Amino acid sequence: MRAKQQLEEKLKQILKELNMTWPEKAVLEPPKDKKFGDLAANLALVLAKEAGKNPRDLAAALADKLRCDDSLIADVSVAGPGFLNVRFSPDFWREEIRLVEEKGADYGRNDSGNRKRVQVEYVSANPTGPLHIGHGRGAAIGDSLARILRFSGYDVETEYYINDAGRQMRLLGLSVWLRARELKNLPVSWPEDWYKGAYIVEIAKELLAARPGLLDLPEEQSQDICFEYAMQTIFDGIKRDLKDFRVSHERWFSERSLVDSGAVARGFEMLKKSGYSYEKDGALWFRTTALGDDLDRVLKKSDGSLTYFASDIAYHNNKFERGFELVVDIWGADHHGYIPRMRAAVEALGKPRESFEVVLVQLVNLLKAGEQVAMSTRAGQFETLADVIMEVGADAARFMFLSRKSDSPLDFDLDLVKRRTLDNPVYYVQYAHARVSSVLRRAAERGLSLPERATAELLALLKEEEELELLRILDRFTDTVSGAARNLAPHHVSYYLMELSGALHSYYAAHQVLGAGSGQLSLARLALLRAVGQTVRNGLELLGVEAPESM
RNA sequence: GCGCUCGUAGCUCAGUUGGAUAGAGCGUUGGCCUCCGGAGCCAAAGGCCGCAGGUUCGAAUCCUGCCGGGCGCGCCA
Secondary structure: HHHHHHHHHHHHHHHHOOOOOOOOOOEEEEOOOOHEEEEEEEEEHHHHHHOOOHHHHHHHHHHHHHHHOOEEEEEEEOOOOHHHEEEHHHHHHHHHHHHHHHEEEEEEEOOOOOOOOEEEEOOOOOOOOOOEEEHHHHHHHHHHHHHHHOOOOEEEEEEEEEEEOOOOHHHHHHHHHHHHHHHOOOOOOOOOOOOHHHHHHHHHHHHHOOOEEEEEEEEOHHHHHHHHHHHHHHHHHHHHHHHHOOOOOOOEEEEHHHHHHOOHHHHHHHHOOOOOOOEOOOEEEEHHHOOOOOOEEEEEOOOEEEHHHHHHHHHHHHHOOOOEEEEEEEEEEHHHHHHHHHHHHHOOOOOOOOEEEEEOOOOOOHHHHHHHOOOOOOOOOOOOHHHHHHHHHHHHHHHHHHHOOOOOOEEEHHHHHHHOOOOOHHHHHHHHHHHHHHHHHHHHHOOOOOOOOOHHHOOOOOOOOHHHHHHHHHHHHHHHHHHHHHOOOOOOHHHHHHHHHHHHHHHHHOOOOOOOOOHHHHHHHHHHHHHHHHHHHHHHHHHOOOOOOOO
């Protein structure tokens, strides 16, 4: 971050002197091979192409300018087709420790989001039963993404959409009501698709105990009570599960409130005005094909009732009315076919395409010792999120969910997630943090007192290659965070943490800290470890994973 | 059939807006502290980045076609 910023600034200044401007496509990044230096710029390649010049000549000219300019730059060279390779001085890198010390828990925080208003909606599972492991993945991704976006200067609000209107909810009420009648030995006839789960019986029992006269009420009223009670009970469970998973939503948004407020009707009006709706076969249609979908979609059925899509349009319209500039939905991958029509809707509502993003979360295969665990409703299996958290802990589960691109299927092996080896990277990263904490504790016991801020003089003792390597990695943390935010990809942070932890373990094995030979050198190395520990902690915080002092 | 998506080491996967000789872990093989946490470290072997074209200084990345896997394709929610 600092390296990138400073070099970019220098180069811009030089370009200005040469009457050239910084091209959009210019990139500064660490080269794949370290022998090229700390940072490589393709600037000359891009500029030379535009001007029809030789990139190597241009790069050489830029390199000369850079060289005479700066004490922080140790070496500049030109290589390959015209890359400008820069190596910073050790002093430049050592400053990173002081920056971490200054920023502390805010190290890595950045303002790349420009206070853009973003909503992240996730989980939003129907209140028809407890959360399962697939919901857990969506929950971890949504929660972590919100943390990362906030850390990157976005103005974020998280939301859970409650599907409390519609047929499924009537079925839920009916199912409880029928179970209650069954418990009272009243005649029942089961409809085709009702909720058969054992928890429905439990809910019915509880409700009967609380309201003995329930079944004496008129049928409709009685079923309404059943529905309300069942939904409340199930949501209590969902909220408890989410809390145990360290996931919280700022707002719980009810679909029913949307219907009641007339928002759906308003949505229809907007579509009609924009010319995208029409009537056919007694139903109201939305011409989504005009906006990239492969079929037109029904909004209002010929029997007068609304489709799910209709209220979803109203819901998203409501989101934009609330002033969000970017709406991020986290969906199960089985809904991906739904994206084109939702995009079409957003566009018909007059919003730019890029104001709506969907993060698809692929299915989770639950395994035990390599064997697939059936995800059926049968009891006794680790099928619910609560069971999984109890089995492996929130930290391991969250890290596992966040250590893979969301859009690729994930094998979640219960035995592997409990294992404490690199197979299961959460321990590798947490161990790095615990190790740092342990050494700092030990140092204090031995009377080595590390000041809150290290001086440049002290840090000048850091000369080992592994030390400079750690510092270079630290410098990338901020970029990693802002990149994860921009790409809506929390797993970038996980991979970064694994790399940083690996570098720490290597360093630790190669060099003594407490036994470094001189007290001053020990202190300098302790300062480095403390900065690494802080960065690991900040990164884990973004994943919602704890950074233990000891394990 | 149409649409979306993925195809990278034996396995599981990274690869940021196109950058240099494609990375990590597991597994395999061989090593490492009488010392700060061995839950660790070091090293070796392992690749036509699905295939074939195209775009350009440059492609795992972008475009087209094909092959293979996953998912979706209701006046369901």
